[in-house]
Amino acid sequence: MPNQNLQDSLLNNSFDIVIIGGGMVGASLAAGFAQQNKSVLVIERARPDNDWLSQPPLRVSAVNRYSETWLQSVGCWNDIDKADKCQFNRLATWEKGTDKVEFSAEELQESHLGHLIRNEALQLACYSALEKNDSDKVSFMYGGQIDQVQNNTNNVIITGRTKDDKAFTVNTLLLVGADGANSKVRQLAKIGVTGWDYQQACFSITIKTNFATQDITWQEFQPSGPKAFLPLNDGFASLIWYDSKSTISALKGLSDQALKQAIIETFPELPGDFDIIQHASFPLTRRQANQYNNGRIVLVGDAAHTINPLAGQGVNLGYKDNATLLSLMQDSDLKDFDRLVKSLKRYTIKRKADSLLMSGVMDGFYHLFSNDKAPLKKARGVMLSLANHFSFAKKSVIKKALGF
Structure with a gap:
């Protein structure tokens, strides 16, 4: 079983890996390093609580087939309860007033396209897997925060405060920042970022449906921004509304009944009636770290x-x-600074290229469709028509989305 909160006994402890951030990404990475027999410390804001799953879903992720396979490989997939994930077999996209472009698992001779899973379930599954595997390689500190890092050639020395405001010091051969968009690790590693804020915001609305669970997720492009439907299990679904910041702000102030009416008037027709359960909004941003590694970080x-x-x-x-x-750390000697940095540079080259490509594709779709300009509207029509008429093009697009 993983070691529990070590906040009172971390003075001068050493670990192969320290991961700051034990969310969906950080916790699953810890499971992978445990498989490599490396000692790991995860510093996370709060201990995951199964009671989270008793609340209606709000934050949901679309997990593609590549990610499913990878999560299975580190033992974190089977612990996701069926009630917390919804398999989808079809995906559709279209511009308002035009024909749909629909992708299906059947076309690709696949069992399904992916799953829509609440974020809490993904995180909890990783912790459950670690406990089931009786991993004594992974320790946790909950509520701690780091204040300084010394990025040396032989180790990284991390100092910070526990949730009880006690000082701690740990050292590690590799420090991983998995602490989100406002990463403290990135800041302390003196890694800069480039990017921008989009002029739109995203409004996520959880609804309780009075219709059967759907096997399709779809997105309609409108001049004001896309509108999307994400099916969930247990009679829930998520609606995603992109629009100007002022419009989203106004929507947040509506009563549930008024918001429901706005959805009916704006979204494509849903399969049946529904009730508003909860909602939240967040700004749309693009951020790219100038480099993904610096020394042992x-x-x-x-x-x-x-x-x-x-x-x-x-x-x-x-x-x-x-x-x-x-993969790069599997056979790497973490104590060998030159070899480690060489491997981390390879990681940066591989992953930054893929991230920039995906960012560019998403931005291209965003700017192409979120407007009502006649020339672009014509180009959109041609593009979607080609996708519908050339099966090889459809298959190439969906395979990329599935991670293949």
Whole structure:
């Protein structure tokens, strides 16, 4: 069983790996390093609580087939309860007033395209897997925060405060920043970022449906921004509304009944009636770390990159980061500074190229479709028509989205 909160006994402890951030990406990475028989410390804000799953879902990730396979390989997939994930077999996209372009698992001779999973379930499954595997290689500190790092050639010395405001010091051969878009690790490693804020915001609305669980997720492009439907289990679904910041702000102030009416008037017709359960909004940003490593420090997930969530590829990029890093660290001598840095540079080259490509594709779709300009509208019509008429093009697009 993983070691429990060590906040009172961390003075001068040493670990092969220290991971800051034990969310969906960080916790699964810890499971992978445990398989490599490396000692790991995960510093996370709060201990995951199974009671989280008793609440209606709000934050949901679209996990593609590549990510499913990788999560299985590190033992974190089977512990996701069926009630917390919804398999989808079809994906559709279209511009308002035009024909749908639909992709299906059957076309690809696949069992399904992916799963929509609440974020808490993904995180909890990783902790459950570690406990089931009786991994004494992974320790946790909950509520701690780091204040300084010394990035040396022979180790990284980390100092910080526990949740009880006690000073701690640990040293490690590799420090991983998996602490999100506002990464403290990235800041302390003196790694800069480039990027921008989009002019739109995203509004996520959880609904309770009075219709059967759907096997399709879809997205309609409108001049004001995309509108998407994500099916979930247990009679829930998630609606995603992209629009101007002022419009989203106004929507947040509506009563549930008024918001429901706005959805009916704006979204494509849903299969049946529904009720508003909860909602939240967040700004759309693009951030790219200038480099993914510095000495013995490396970044994964949102700490390294955030992209437009248009196709739900963010967490999948994070899992690809993990898979690449684990592969490079498998046979790497962490004590050998030159060899380690060489491996981390290879990681940066591989993962940054993939992230920039995905960011560019998402931005291209965003700018191409989120407007009502006549020339672009014509180009969109041609593009979608070609996708519908050339099966090889459709298959290439969907295979990329699935991570193949």
